[in-house]
Amino acid sequence: MVKLYNTLTRKKEVFKPISEGKVGLYTCGPTVYWYAHVGNFRSYIFADVLKRVLMYNGLEVKHIINVTDVGHLTSDADSGEDKLEASAARERKTASEISHFYFNAFQKDFEKLNLIEPFKWTWATEHIKEQIDMINILEKKGYTYKTSDGIYFDTSKFADYGMLSNKKICGLEAGASQHTPISTGVKRKIYLREKKNKTDFALWKFSGEPGERQQEWKSPWGLGFPGWHIECSAMSSKYLGKQFDIHTGGEDNMPIHHENEIAQSECAFGKKPWVKTWMHGAFLNIKGNKKMSKSAGKIMTISELERGGISPLAYRYFTYSAKYRKPLVWSDEAIKGAVDSYKRLKNIISGIENKGGMNKKYLKEFEERINDDLDMPGAVAVLWKLVRDEKAEGKIGTIKKMDQVFGLELLKEEVVDVPDDVQAIADERQKARDEKDWVKSDKLRDKLRGMGWAIKDRKEGYELGGDGNNIK
Ligand SMILES: [Zn+2]
Incomplete structure (x- = not known):
């Protein structure tokens, strides 16, 4: 019986999977425009421990982690630059070179931390069709509107907006115009005045001037690229179904990104709750x-x-x-x-x-x-x-x-660098053992301990380990 704290209900609950014995788990993954730091990895370690605990309890876990390689803007308010495009411009590389370079670096660190690979890494640019399909559904159901900047989700049409962070923010600033200067690409600035509610967010953004962006796709609404939030909803539902068990992320994802994921998914799929258990890792x-x-x-x-x-x-x-x-x-x-x-x-x-x-x-x-x-x-x-x-x-x-x-590899032996003087004493001790001089051999073992080294006898010879002074 596993108890997990659910951000949605603000309670520790006994975890019961939707399908017996199986768990669908989604983790918000890296935006691959730069190196991930140890603080980011704290969140992935938490998700890995969760997965290991579920597996320990005999559950089969299908884990999806997304790779954001488009659409994540420098500001959560749908303004600012696309992080991938900005990084590509700075390093004079293609967006794809950037995303693959930083993903490889991420994956190496992921392995070094002994984190279990997900069932699938889902890349946002490989799921453009799924994202467009989902926006189409939302449009047909009347949840979207168009601005000069893109297609937006109208949060005032989703009564439960803010359920995760327990904030009733929807409607608060309805009608308030936004005058945030935004730059969708290189130099051009456009002004976003047409958002109906402060909490509304972009599902699809228009490209702007030709050649301004590297990454753009055709859509029913014109050339452009998906917003950051839609990728997680579209990809999780593709691999885990329209309702699934657990969604994790860093606590910074909760008030905007995850609220938006819930709003668009519950409106598109009609399932309530879309995700049964929401879990958030705290910062480093x-x-x-x-x-x-x-x-x-x-x-x-x-x-x-x-x-x-x-x-x-x-x-x-x-x-x-x-x-x-x-x-x-x-x-x-x-x-x-x-x-x-x-x-x-x-x-x-x-x-x-x-x-x-x-x-x-x-x-x-x-x-x-x-x-x-x-x-x-x-x-x-x-x-x-x-x-x-x-x-x-x-x-x-x-x-x-x-x-x-x-996941600490507690039984794996370390390869250690042995200093010459320590090596010499260990060899002398081995000689004493070969001559069955146990008193001398014990004395030398204690001497090694005093120097911080532990020695273990093996069938053939011996093995040395560092920090023997800590051995009780
Ligand atoms: Zn996400």
């Missing part, structure tokens, strides 16, 4: 409670972490220090503490002999934590209790099972 903040973002001036990528000696899995472990709905504060001390703790954990585990079996008591405690709305700090605490419990049986089997959810 830097000190001073600022969200880590490109605009805040401080971002860090997974590769930069690695260059700084922080492994991607140590970062993954760090994210477990807060529940996914709580902000996590990034500081050098906090991340260093997590790196040390993760190393120590792996070292202790590498010294545990596998005697077979499972430890039901700890496994039950662990399951209670993960099934309580993905309580990863709680689950990590259970893991530590298990590894430190000298009398506990079935340790290795239990750790292996828990790692199905942690």
Whole structure:
């Protein structure tokens, strides 16, 4: 029995899939115009843990993550530049070169964090037809209107607008004209005055002057490109059906992007609720409670972490220090503490002999934590209790099972660089062992421990692991 917090109902609920044994899961994916930073990845780690917990509970998960390679503007209010087009212009590349380059970088980091690949990465530009079809349905049902800038969704016609963020914003500014200067491409500025309600959003945007954009398609309304929100509705319904189980995203997606997804999908498909459970991951903040973002001036990528000696899995472990709905504060001390703790954990585990079996008591405690709305700090605490419990049986089997959810490769041995002096002592110890001088061999083992190295005897020779000083 898995309990999940549903943003829609503001309650922790027992999760029941629409079709028994199967879960349709959609995650708002990257806009591939630049590198994703560790804060973005906190959100994907959360979605991955969710997926692993569902799988752990015997459910078959069909996971879709979209790749936004068109239509995401620099402002959520349908103004500003298309992020992909702007990046292509800046780097003097085609939009497709940009999207593939940054997607590849994203995917490499995704793998390094041991995130399970989705059933499908759905690219927005590969689903233009589906998006046009959906706008067509909305137009026929009378939910759209045309401005000089594009086809807009009229939010005043959807009574439930704002249900996710619990805001009744629709109609609030009905009739108010918008005078936001917007630039759809290079130099030209047009003014958007014709939005009926502040919350209305673009389903289809017109291209503007010929040659202004690289990415444009023919549509019943003229040459143009889809808005950002429609892609998620069109692609999720194509692969998961017109109603599905869980939709995740970062908390920043919730008040506009997800409200818009709900509005257009419920109006087009007539299903209520379109998605049964909405889940949102909190931000990774830097000190001073600022969200880590490109605009805040401080971002860090997974590769930069690695260059700084922080492994991607140590970062993954760090994210477990807060529940996914709580902000996590990034500081050098906090991340260093997590790196040390993760190393120590792996070292202790590498010294545990596998005697077979499972430890039901700890496994039950662990399951209670993960099934309580993905309580990863709680689950990590259970893991530590298990590894430190000298009398506990079935340790290795239990750790292996828990790692199905942690995804931390807890049983994978590290390749370590051994300094020469340490190597020399280890060789001397091996010689003593070969000569059956156990007293000397034990002394040298202690000496190695004192230097921070653990040694394990193997059938042929020995193995050294770092940070032995932390081995209890
Ligand atoms: Zn989305």
